[in-house]
Amino acid sequence: MTMPKDSIIFGYVASEEDYVDKAVIIEEGSGGHWVYMVLKGRVKRKKKTPNGIVTIDTLKEGAIFGEMSFLCNGETARTLTVVAEGLVRVGIIDAGQLEKEWQSQSPQLRELITALIFNLDEATQKAASLIPK
Numbered sequence: 001m002t003m004p005k006d007s008i009i010f011g012y013v014a015s016e017e018d019y020v021d022k023a024v025i026i027e028e029g030s031g032g033h034w035v036y037m038v039l040k041g042r043v044k045r046k047k048k049t050p051n052g053i054v055t056i057d058t059l060k061e062g063a064i065f066g067e068m069s070f071l072c073n074g075e076t077a078r079t080l081t082v083v084a085e086g087l088v089r090v091g092i093i094d095a096g097q098l099e100k101e102w103q104s105q106s107p108q109l110r111e112l113i114t115a116l117i118f119n120l121d122e123a124t125q126k127a128a129s130l131i132p133k
Helices: 008-012 068-072 095-103 109-128
Strands: 011-019 023-025 038-051 051-057 081-093
Touching: 008 011, 011 038, 023 038, 023 095, 038 109, 051 081, 068 095, 068 109, 081 095
Parallel strands: none
Antiparallel strands: 011 081, 023 081, 038 051, 038 081
16 A cells, blocks of 8 residues: 555654665564555565565555554564565554554454455465466
């Protein structure tokens, strides 16, 4: 999802990190519960498949990634690898503030949003497995 940098989401950024070209920001299979926003540059989302590692997409400034781990309270492994494409600056979303806002939503809305994101992740997994080497 791409948002303008001056959007309300930018107010959730607690800290920033810089990465050089090809640096791994998130490693598939690793732990962690951080959610990130691309502040400058681009990142590639990659997936391990039976046919090798494939690039799922490229995210630009304003895009958010790492949300699956947040929704699972950091209890599941990361489902994709995220790699810097050129020089990249990411914002780390304030997990406490995000959690507070998330919990203020109705249980029904949280369940709906979680289901939508999991459905999208499942579709991404299936699509990635179909990409030839």
